[in-house]
Amino acid sequence: MSEKPKSIWTRPITGWRGIVLWFVLIFFAAFVVVIALRLLTRANDVVLFSIFLAGAIAAFATALFLFLRWISWWKLGRLLFGLACLATLVALFYAEEDVRGKWAWANFKKKWEAKGEKFELSKLAPPPVPDEQNFAMAQIVASSYGSLLDKNGNVIRPPNTNIINRLRMQIDVAGLKTPAIGHDWRRGTNTDLKEWQTYFRNAAGVTNWFSVPAEPQSPAADVLLALSRYDSTIEELRNAAQRPYSRFPLTYNSDNPASILLPHLATLKQATPVLSLRAIAETELGETEKSLADIKLILRLTESVRTEPILISHLVRISMLDFAFQPIWEGFTEHKWSDAQLAALEQDLSNLDFLSDYHFVIRGEAALNFGEIDYLRRTRKLDDLYHLGTGASSEFNAAVALSHFIPSGWFYRNEIRTVRFEMKWYLPIVNLKSRTVSPGQVRAASDAVTLETASRNPYNFLEHYLLPAIADLGKKFAIVQTDVDEARVACALERFRLAHGNYPDSLDLLAPQFIQKIPNDIISGKPLRYRKNADASCVIYSIGWNETDDGGSVVLKKNSETRAIDPDKGDWVWKILAF
Secondary structure, three states, X not given: OOOOOOOOOOOOOOHHHHHHHHHHHHHHHHHHHHXXXXXXXXXXXXXHHHHHHHHHHHHHHHHHHHHHHHXXXXXXXXXXXXXXXXXXXXXXXXXXXXXXXXXXXXXHHHHHHOOOOOOOHHHXXXXXXOHHHEHHHOHHHHOOOXXXXXXXXXXXXXXXXXXXXXXXXXXXXXXXXXXXXXXXXXXXXXXXXXXXHHHHHHHOOOOOOOOOOOOOOOHHHHHHHHHHHHHHHHHHHHHHOOOOEOOOOOOOOOOOHHHOOOOHHHHHHHHHHHHHHHHHHHHHOOOHHHHHHHHHHHHHHHHOXXXXXXXXXXHHHHHHHHHHHHHHHHHHHXXXXXXXXHHHHHHHHHOOOHXXXXXXXXXXXXXXXXXXXXXXXXXXXXXXXXXXXXXXXXXXXXXXXXXXXXXXXXXXXXXXXXXXXXXXXXXXXXXXXXXXXXXXXXXXXXXXXXXXXOXXXXXXXXXXXXXXXXXXXXXXXXXXXXHHHHXXXXXXXXXXXXXXXXXXXXXXXXXOOOOOOOXXXXXXXXXXXXXXXXXXXXXXXXXXXXXXXXXXXXXXXOOOOOOOEEEXXXXXXXXXXXX
């Protein structure tokens, strides 16, 4: 007697049909739960994400179900033994990589520290100074960062909105094009004060921020009137500048060096165009003592962040110093500086040593990278690399996802390679003994960066993100030091003219009476070039980045609306017009 067929609802489901049914049931159950949760949290892409996640859950559950059906106690024992052996091998691998990496870093660090190097940012930081002697602790200066940092460098959260930045000085007015200021001396061009006069009068129709007379005065007088709203601020700042030290409260011992806040830099930089424009107008009116005082204040602001071992602080310094050169140069073009004023300017400029500062910055960058890699090793927060502007990529996202599985030893290896590269390639760009900067060494360093980061491996996977492509930094420091040196020589030339009625035929006649020693050309290592022209003008110049004597010619960048100087071509020039 044949058995009656079972109902489809009671018949056992086996084979691939059973697997598919199992998958479908779990998928729909997971989909309902996931989509409900997504709707409750008001997430985007609800349906697509829910389908994807439900599919993943169903696939995992189905695979687990099949595995459990296949396994037996005998198979399970062999599997567990194999997993134990694998775990032991993995543990040994991690232990070996960690010990070797840590040992290699310890030896590397010991070797370089024996040479006097320091790898902690806090050890490169300026020492604490008494508040009453600290420029950065003067009330008006402290207001530039007081909403974000307290006097000990602790971050204020949320920011203290009761703190008003009294040091903030601006001359930009929304909707109006701001005239040029600060860099025209490189092209041998004076600041157009009439253009600034028109700008401030137009600004009166937009804002009452700047005072303007009912009827136009001289351009210089109108500019000083407009800027008079900052007179009290500048005087208070000048009093603060009398303090002998400057140390801003930065958290050099921060757990994550990349998170150090630098709120003071923008405000200090913003003050320099105002002071520069004031000095230019004061010179035009013959008020050279006031002009000299404003130039000296720019120099003081520039030097207030000199002891910070952070690259951006020194790039801001370079930008700020540019605004001091314009009024100095314009005083030369009108021959308004006295002998005593020229001697004072030369003395102040002689204290600037950007070549030594370059080495300080590179060491600061090495310490910053060491601290950042060490932070990543301890926290595995590779997504914090976004603070350094790495950007997103599939490779980067994969590294973030796998960060907790990376052996600690690999981080130590990355520390070694990053720091060693900076010491090997970046430091030699500036030779402090000969006081020269090598364009060839800069090109070699740029090529070395490309080669160093071309291929990825466990020992350099962070170099691609952290190794700064700052080979051109040497050029920036070479240019600014050349500007300083040429300005010093220009002061000596003008003093010679005041004493003898003419410029000398050779720079050798300036030392030691008008300048202690003539600086060398930073590029060639030979004396700066000098030419006295038939019209009683003269020019001082370096052979520049192309290492070729172009006769004191300046090359402008092509298709540049601002007619900017091309630092890679021509010479680096300081012109003194005929008297």
